[in-house]
Amino acid sequence: MRSLILDLLNKDKEKLLKSSLAKAHENNDKCNSFVTILDDAKVNTNNGAFKGISYALKDNISTKGILSTASSNTLKNYIPPYSATSYLALEREGATLIGKTTMDEFGMGGTAKTAHTGLVRNPLDTLRTPGGSSAGSAVAVSAGVVPFAIGTDTGDSIRKPASYTGIVGYKPTYGMISRYGLMPFASSLDHVGVLSKYVYDAAYVVNYIKGKDEKDMTSFDSSNIDLLKDIDKDIKGKRLFYIKEIADINEYENPSDELVSILKEFNNKIDAIRNIGVEVEEVSIDKKLLNVLNTAYIAIATAEATSNLSNMTGIQFGEREDGENIYELMKNFRTKNFSSLIKRRFVIGSFVLQKENQERYFVNAQRVRAKIVSIMNDLFTKYDGLILPASGNVAPKLSDINDNMSKTELAINNHMVIGNFGGYPSITIPFVNYNNLPVGLNITGPKVSDANILNIAYKLEELIDYKEVR
Amino acid sequence: MSKITKELIYKYASDLLIGLTVEENKMVLDEFDIINEKMDEIANLEGISSIEPMALQDSVDEVALRSDVVSDELTTDEVIANASNKTLDAIVVPKVVE
Structure with a gap:
């Protein structure tokens, strides 16, 4: 069983904590992966599934008594008076x-360049981004600071950083883990x-923090779902599909060498997957629809964010700015403390x-x-899941990227938003290196098929036997 | 549909209680060139206008409101802990009556 968590369960947790804290400082100096390091942390002695194992939380998850900034100046000194359900579940366990x-500030953006404490660097090459928005969580796992970290995902914010840092990123079905205490970006x-690091560990963590929460009316009862029981089951006979318009190199005008190489490796892996008895078929989806997914995402996400973050005024949240009247006070606060990207x-x-x-x-x-979700729901009646590269490129250089929109966005770099549109379980696992940098493979399945998707990902992880970048 | 202009961008920003620099205004204006081009593509998708919009996730469970029962309550100290301007056990608020 490939698992760091299982390896660590019976190890000395005092030593593990000390080592994690030392590595966190070292990694933070190099990559700026942490807003807060809890130097006075004590090994959790609750008798649960994790037996004291160390982990890290993304800073948009509320932790009572512990600074929670969402990497925004607006909340730079905010200490929540209550805790997120997901955090309490990990504490309990x-x-x-x-x-x-x-x-990235409030989870908006994917460059890892908008945190109020500065940009985050990829531990595999510090001139490159680890991707965002769960940048620090990905870096902490990739660099071996902790065996797992909690992230959040609104467009691909767990799965893209996982691809760029050579690790596993798993976003379960919408509502499987309570969002209570998560600072909202786009609630839907x-x-x-x-x-x-490994699929088993991702399944292990979610298995113990999932569940219905009366404080999140979109959460659902998953007590009858065991994510670990069948994770090692043979996947012969499973059915997967990929999208021709994304995975076929002939669909691209003037593709980069990088994209050519990634798609060639993808097709090699598809052959290997077929060889173990999994049926993989090519499906065609209107390119015109695929090319507007990111624009639709931006329209929906920015509309929801504008509303969700309207309470960041320096009155309900944040340290008050000066002003002649209440409106000027709020405007001064929002103008001064939100980053340029958020304001735009x-x-x-x-x-x-x-x-x-x-x-x-x-x-x-x-x-x-609605259109893409309807198409996917139809396909999911015939297939167990969609399989595609998580990205058409390795982690870009920080100097080459910004959050400005581009007319030439490729669907291969944005398709994982389908998982958010439909609330589907979706997981990225590392599958190939290009120029000594990793690229992930993404598998997305129908709602509540998490156990099946994890089973497929686990067996593909075994088949691929990815060699980490050294 | 309103045509986007730099004046309109300043107005929307102001309504949101946000100040934009000249550069930021220009960036938003440039981004709208792209958004508008893409929105034209969306408007031209076959049958788009007849599709029922999807605003929320389909629920897995039946959605029900929780019982209206008092559970966790914040103490006064917890409530005022984050306030930068406080006196005794109260938060000092700005004058709102002109």
Whole structure:
């Protein structure tokens, strides 16, 4: 069984905690992966599934009495008076929190460049991004600081950083893990999930923090679902599909050498998967629809974020700024403390919600969401899951990227948002290195098929036998 | 549909209680060039206008409101802990009556 957690269960937790804290400081100096390191942490002695094992939490998850900033200046000194359900579940199960990880501000953006404490670096090459928004969580796992970290995923914010740092990123079905205590970005798309070295560990963590929570009315009862029981089962006879318009190199005009190589390796892996008895078929989806998924995502996510974060005024949350009147005070606070990206996205979100613009922008974006979800739901009646590269590139250099929109966005780099649109379980596992940097393989299945998707991912992890970048 | 202009961007920002720099305004304007092009593509998708928009996730369980029972309550100290301006056991608020 490939598992760091199982290996650590019977190890000396005092030593593990000491080692994790030392590595956290070392990694933070190099990569800026933590907003807070809990140097006074004590080994959790609760008699639960984790037996004191160390872990890290993304900083948008509320922890009573512990600084929780969502990597935003607006919350730079905020200490929540209550805790997220996911954090309480880990506490109850005996996991030891060692720190809160750096992220793109409020989860918005994927560059790892918008945290109030500065950009986050990829431990495999510090000139490159680890991806975002769960940047610090991915870095902490990839660098071996902790065996697992909790992240959140609104567009691909767990699964893309996992791809860029050579680890596993798993976003369960929407509602499987309570969002209570998660600082919201786009509530209809936000998921809590996990980053780990191995598939088994991701399944292990979610198995112990999932469940119905009366404080999150979108959560559901999954007490009859065991994510570990059949994880090692033979997957012969399972049925997967990939999307031709994304995975076929002939669909691209002037593809980069990097993309050519990644898709060639992907097709090699598909052959290997077929050789173990899994049926993999090619499916065609209208390219025009695939090419507008990211725009639909931006319209929906910015609209929800504009509303969700309207309480960041310096009155309900944050340290008050000066002003001649209450409006000037709030404007000064929001202008000074939100990053440029957030402010720009708020304006877009507000624009698409205006009555005169709603039909063309917001409602049409919701129609795109409905269309792709309907297509996927139909396909999921015939197949166990969708399999695709998590990205058409390795982690880009920090100097080469920004969060500005581009006319030439490739669907191969944005398709994982389908998992958020439909609330599907979706997992990225490492599968190949290009120029000594990793690229992930993503598997997404129908709602509540988490155990099946984890079983497939576990067996593919075994088949691929990925060699870590050294 | 309103045509996006730099004046409109300043207005929306102001309504959101946000100040934008000239550069930020220009960036939003440039981004709308892309958004508008893409929104044209969406509007031209076959049958798009007849699709029922999806605003929320399909529920796995029946959605029910929880019972209205008092459980956790914050203490006064917890409530005021994050306030930067407080006196005794109260948060000092700005004057709102002009």
